[in-house]
Amino acid sequence: MENIDQFYPQLSGITPEAKADLGKAIKTFTAKKGQFLLKKGTVCQHLYFINQGLCKTFFLKGDKPFIMRFFTEDAIFTVLDSFVNQLPSTYSIYALEPTTYTCLSSAALLSLCQKHHCIETFYRKLVSNASINMMKRISELLEDNASERYADFVKEHRELLQRISLGDLASYLGITQVSLSRLRAAR
Amino acid sequence: MENIDQFYPQLSGITPEAKADLGKAIKTFTAKKGQFLLKKGTVCQHLYFINQGLCKTFFLKGDKPFIMRFFTEDAIFTVLDSFVNQLPSTYSIYALEPTTYTCLSSAALLSLCQKHHCIETFYRKLVSNASINMMKRISELLEDNASERYADFVKEHRELLQRISLGDLASYLGITQVSLSRLRAAR
DNA sequence: CGTGTTTTTTTTCAAATGATAAAAAATCAC
DNA sequence: GTGATTTTTTATCATTTGAAAAAAAACACG
Structure with a gap:
């Protein structure tokens, strides 16, 4: 049984029983740099906590990568469409x-949801927050050009800048890394 | 009490008690063309069913409008960040x-969630679907140029094309209506 | 330290999109 | 139906971004 407390700093209102059951259901792993936690084409069976x-979660169009999101310490995430469906x-x-x-696992989460209403509430809040984040991302993609999106990212995630490559940031912003290099030089 | 059946063709697994309580909590309104169901700056207090x-849900950047989404018959939606927070x-x-x-109303939904686990499940699934739709929208905004996004929209929402103006479609795609007119002419 | 690899920058040219203005077409109000 | 208003199209020019290739810089590691 894992130390459950790490898994939900964001959770509140979880009953002791639910907490115990959750602790039995989770398992911790490690991945080296460059390893895949999930490969495209396979079903995403898990909720992940870092x-x-x-x-990064990413997809390819041809050989061009696009990054949906970065996830770092304390993030809880999954590939929702694959996970749900x-x-x-x-x-x-x-x-x-x-x-x-x-x-x-998805199966464990669903069964926990049935058994403990508070887990269902946790899951609902988790997905709500994911949605809210995505709304914000859509707004930025719609209203801002690449240069504004870059400035936004720097402002909001300055700490991440040191940890990700220019190429990955470009894939997140939806532009080529050459374009991003040019943007960066322009200031 | 409203006819609840219209409200949840998408719901399954709702208990008769929950259904009755839900029926007591909902209320139907009409809006003329051009009226606001919600004005920016006010708190979104409701889940809406059309x-x-x-x-359309939209926001302005300066005087330029951007449309988050269109909602038509049987859609259930809200402005999630305002509604949740x-x-x-x-x-x-x-x-x-x-x-x-x-x-x-948000208050009614939350109290229904507490009383009926199945309503919380419904709410969780609703938000999950919203998230999945938004993931798809983000992917399209990242990987496709305006012309591809337009072609995608035509393919996926041909029935809506007759009902929305060129300007609104442009606001949804994140381009100017002059650009969209140009795209349309190019084929 | 040196060499090979990856990442970032620079350059040039082409294509896509924005801004503005104006014309044409469609729609609306009465 | 007619004039006014709104929507859509067309045109021109400026700016942004992409594509490709090459140079420079940073990094990995024997």
Whole structure:
């Protein structure tokens, strides 16, 4: 049984029984830099919690990569469409740094949800927050040009800048790394 | 008490008691074309279900509008960040056609969630689907240029094309309507 | 330290999109 | 139906971004 407290600093209102059951259901792993936590084409079976490290979720269009999001310490995430619908994922999850992560399977989560209302509430809040983050990302993609999106990212995630490559940042912003290099030079 | 059946063709697994309580909590309204269901700066207090009509959620950058999404018959939606965090919305909801819609307040939903586990499950699934839709939208904004996004929209929402103006579609795609007119002419 | 690899920058040219203005077409109000 | 208003198209020019290739810099590691 894992130390459950690490898994939910963001959780509140979990009953002791639910906490105990959750602790039995989770398992911790490590990935080296460059390893895949999930490969596209396979079903995303887990909710992931990052204890330590940095990952990206990304997909390819042809050979051009696009990054959906970066996840770092204390983030809880999954590839939602694959996870919910149990369909092969079009996204991969990739460790950009040596990463320690804790997993909760879809099956376990659903059964915990049925047994403990408070877990369902946790899951609902988790997905709500994911949605809110995505709304913000959509707004930025719509209203800002690449240069503004870069400035925004620097402002909001300055600490991440040191940890990700220019190429990965470009893939996140939806531009080529050459364009990003040009943007960066322009100031 | 409203006819609840219209409100949840998408729901399954709702108990009769929950259904009855839900029926007591909802209320139906109409909006004329051009009316606001929600004005930016006010807190989004409701979950909306569209019985009939067409709405857009949008925001302004300066005087340039951007459309987050269109909602039509049987859609259930809200402005999630405002709704969840009870903060003033940066988005407005606007009726593009005469619209009949049914509302469920945030307070009522939360209390229904506490009372009926199945309502919390419904809410969780609702937000999950919203998230999945947004993931898809982010992917499209990242990987496709305006011309591909337009072609995608035509393919996926041909029925909507007749109901929305070129300007609104451009605001949804994140380009100017002059650009969209040019794209359309190019084929 | 040196060499091979990866990442970032620079350059040039082409294509896509924005801004502005104006014309044309469609729609609306009465 | 007619004039006013709104929507869509067309045109021109400026800016942004992409594509490709090459140079420079940073990094990995024997």
